Amino acid sequence: MSKKYSVLVTGGAGFIGSALCQKIVKKSNFNLIILDKLTYASNWNKIKNIINNEDVFFYKGSIGNQKILNEILIKFKPIYIFNLAAETHVDNSILNPSKFIKTNILDTHNFLRVLLKYYKNLNKKEANKFKFLQISTDEVYGDIELIEKPVNELKSYNPSSPYSASKAAGDHLVKAYFRTFDFPGLVSNCCNNFGPFQHHEKFIPVIIKSLLENKKIPVYGNGLQIREWIYIDDHCNALLKLIESGKIGESYNIGTGFELTNFQMIERIFNCMRDLSLIKNVSIKECINFIEDRPGHDKRYSLNSSKINKLCGWKPLKDFNEGLKETIYSFVKK
Ligand SMILES: NC(=O)c1ccc[n+]([C@@H]2O[C@H](COP(=O)([O-])OP(=O)(O)OC[C@H]3O[C@@H](n4cnc5c(N)ncnc54)[C@H](O)[C@@H]3O)[C@@H](O)[C@H]2O)c1
Incomplete structure (x- = not known):
């Protein structure tokens, strides 16, 4: 191992995890360990360029697997851990909730149990540095009315789907481990991400x-x-700030204030693709098929993100249209 400190990213082959890993590799003072089960949602292409770096170590496996976790912890002694390993697609959670309960609650709890033991055996200097960041979602708050103000971190969780309920449970466990066992975990709650090469189900x-x-x-x-x-890079920048300066036991919202109805999003993409000459001369109405609503479909999410801004000055930087163009081009066959 060439560098001083190690960072573990779980779910590092997923949409957000892979973008985060790319950023960590650019910070030269860390070894990066990636643990990913490589489910259907992972995208190897998004990390293959860094896998052979001398300070990057990839493990295929689950956060529910005690043996592989112990192997990584003993070998690398990570001081920062980002937990992005999760089942993430709401529609799938309606079709098959059990998978979500297994990964987002049971496996997450197994991970915490193993990490607590590891943490308690660190020396004082290492223990003071150690932090666990649970990456979560705005969906755990449940939906809010049009006239309501964006929610801050004091709002009670009120999840609607098996996905958001399972994420909520994972977040509660992190907080409970902090309160009960002094485990240095914190939680981030981010709004909807977008960016190049997101899984085609989203x-x-x-x-x-x-x-x-x-x-x-x-x-x-x-x-x-x-x-x-939020553009994926802005989310990753916030996560890097939080692992360094976020307070343990706390939650931080990560949002942009940029809200659109689903229909407005379709309009934006339609207009952008038309301007890029990627679609033929059709009207937007001809391109849409309204289908029966999703059960439990939340009306609106909206985050107040002033806490992270006050903590470290983080704010989103990416222009939406620029991010959208990059995203569109990633799906255009060369
Ligand atoms: N995508 C969003 O808009 C969004 C918004 C807010 C929060 N989040 C949260 O961010 C995290 C990452 O989201 P994403 O969109 O990158 O998800 P994703 O579905 O693209 O990737 C998840 C990754 O986790 C891996 N994985 C699944 N189960 C695992 C297990 N048991 N052990 C190890 N790896 C496992 C998968 O193989 C995959 O690579 C999730 O926790 C999600 O709840 C996502």
Whole structure:
């Protein structure tokens, strides 16, 4: 091992985890260990360029696997841990909730149990540095009305889907381990991410791919559900700030204030792709197929992110249209 400190990223082959790993590799003072189960949601192409670096170590496995966790902890003694390993697609959580309970609650708890033991055996200097960041979502707060103010970290969790309920449970466990065992964990709650090469099941890729393939875009219900959007790099920058300066036992919202209805998002993408000459002369109405609403579909999420801004000055930097263009081009066959 060439560098002084080690960072462990779980779910590092996923959409956000892989972008975070790319950023960590650029910071020269860390070894990076990636643990990923490589489920259908992972994307090896997003990390293959860094896998052979001398300070990057990849493990295929689960956060539910005690043996592999102990092997990594003993060998690398990580001081920072980012937990992004999760089942993440709401629709799948409605079809098969058990997978979400297993990964986002049971495996997460196994991870915490193993980490607590590890933490308690660190020497004082290492223990003072050690931090665990649980990457979570705005969906755990449940939905809010149009007239309501963006929610801050004091709002009680009120999840609607098996996905958000399982993430909520994972977050509660992290907080409980802090309160009960002094485990130095903290939680981040981010809004909807977008960026290049997101898994094709997610909303923005579905819109882009449908338009590229002349297929109708499936839109749940009336399309008026509101989501807050962040470019993936802005989220990763916030996570890097939080692991260094976030207070243990606390939660931090990561949002942009940039809210769109699902229909407005389709319009934005449609207009952008038309300007880039990627779609033929069709009207937006011809491209949409309204389908039965998703059960339990949340109306609106909206985060107040002033806490992280006050903590470390973090704010989102990416221009939405620029991020959208990069995302669209990632799905255009060369
Ligand atoms: N995508 C978003 O818009 C968004 C927004 C807020 C928060 N989050 C949270 O960020 C985290 C990452 O999200 P994402 O969009 O990158 O997800 P993703 O589905 O793209 O990636 C998840 C990764 O975790 C891996 N994984 C699954 N189960 C595992 C296990 N038991 N052990 C090890 N690895 C496992 C998968 O193989 C995959 O590579 C999740 O916790 C999610 O809840 C996502």
